[in-house]
Amino acid sequence: MEVGILSKKVKWNAVEQGNICTPKGFSAGGVHCGIKRKRKDLGWIYSEVPATAAAVYTTNQFQAPPLKVSQESINTNGSLQGVIVNSGNANSCTGKEGLQNAYKMREIFAEKARIKEQDVAVVSTGVIGEQLPMNKIITGVESISSLVNCEDAPSFEEAIMTTDTFTKHICLQLEIENKVFTIAGAAKGSGMVHPNMATMLGFVTTDIHIQHDTLHQALREVTAETFNMITVDGDTSTNDMVLVMANGMAGNEQWTQNDDEYTLFKEGLHIVCQSLSQQIARDGEGATKLIEVQVNGAETAHDAQVIAKTIVGSSLVKTAVFGEDPNWGRIVSAVGYSGISIDTEKIKVMIGPILIVKDGMPVVFCEEEAKFYLKNEKIEIVVDLLAGSENGTAWGCDLSYDYVRINASYRT
Known part of the structure; x- marks a missing residue:
């Protein structure tokens, strides 16, 4: 994505082998401490220096204790130097x-880590309503051989997973006046994903020096267009959040909302969060397809977002996509019950390249062509x-048979 405000040559580039340890001064890793039977279940992030921090949290009223502790840490002085995460147990309703x-x-x-307690965020994910096995967690933390210069992001990515089938990460870099700036992210999320402020775990690290209120503002704005625009099953978790740490080790002058660089930073953060969001949606429990719904021609951005999320959250639309059935009636029905006032005689709907509704009425289309398109792993639905x-x-x-199987036996 090019940024013309500074220079048409300045753009964020994906770093193929990059991860949350790529920004200067960050380390990460993960171990198996025994919460799970075999897989890694305890991860951490560490910054060599205190990092400006911002986060958004689940709006579920049963907010888990780790979130309360993390909010307290961040609110103390707006910074963090470490994050400790366990999976397999949510420490919620405890x-x-x-x-x-x-x-x-x-x-x-x-x-x-030999740092202040208020400089540590705590995160847990997994089964609700069970107390943490603290002896195992204490032993796990003690087993960490080195925090500094530990660049084992893959182990961290594995340690935060629950029902995920693959790890999720992205890394971007750009260069301005011989300084290299990096933004990277890792996430987990597969089920209970229907965010309203962020219902999954997302971790973003960057070596950019940025003012705290500016970082928080950017995260809130970006979250509204990325993490808050995905849904797997309509359930909002008790635990999860998106956290950004900016340690300033790239060596730039502090960026604020009044600087041209703010637009540059926000675009990079948007790319990272959108990528992680799409990876989470694609890895929905039992999912076989990623669905992208684009709503155009709305009176307000809010209207467009509400309708798009209503369509992608419809169980009937999800099952139709899974069954490769071009059932356009389910799409227009979701538009109709979204709560947004529309002119039903103007609406146009396309599944991929195939026009199926025009002026609110069905048009003749090739059923077999539509079925063939729905065999793709990514399905695009466009509503104008x-x-x-x-x-x-x-x-x-999509919503598959495996979603029921996975969630029917989650605790057993």
Whole structure:
């Protein structure tokens, strides 16, 4: 994506082998501590210096203790130097003992890293309603051989997974006046993904020096267009969040919202968060296809976003895509119950390159051609409301037999 405000030659480039350790000064890793039977279940991120931090959190009222502890850490002085994450146990709906355990996780990691407790964020994901096996977590933290210069991002990515089938990551770099700037991200998410402020785990690291309020503003704006525009199953988790750490080790002067570079930073953050969002949607529990819904011609961006997310969240649309059935009626039905006022006699709908509805009425199309298109791994649905100039895009996945199988046996 080119950025003309500074120079037409300045653009973010994907780093093929990059990860959350690629930005200067960041380390990460993961171990198996015994919460899960075999797979890694304890991960960490560490910055050589305190990093400006911002986060967005789940809006589920049963907000888990780790989120409360992380919010307290970030709110203390707007910075973090370390993150400790466990998977396999959400430490949610666990009362006072759960909160004490979250504080204990923060304490033991701070001791291991030799940093202040308030500079540590705590994150948990997994089964709800069970107390953490603290002895295993303490042993796991003690087993970490080195925090500094540990560039084992793949182990971190594995350690945060629950029902995910693949790790999720991205890394970008650009160069301005002989300085290299890096933004990278890792995420987990497969089920209970229907965010309203971020319902999954997302971690972004960058070596850019940026002011705290500016970082928070960028994250909130980007989240609204990326993580908040995906849905797997309509359920909002109790635990999850998106966290950004910016340690300033690229050596630039601090960027603020008044600087041209803010636009540049926000575009890079958007690319990272959108990529992670799409990877999460593609990895929905039991999913076989990624669905992208684009709504054009809306009166407001909000209208477009609501309609797009309503369509991609429809169980009937999801099952039709899984069954490779071009059932356009389910799409227009979702538009109709989205709560957004539209002119039903103007709407146009396309499945991939195939026009199926025009002026609110079905058009003749080749059923076999549409079925053949629906065999693709990525399905695009475009709705034009012909009412304005605003657009919105949402991402989701199909709903398969395996989704029921996975969730029917999640605790057993």
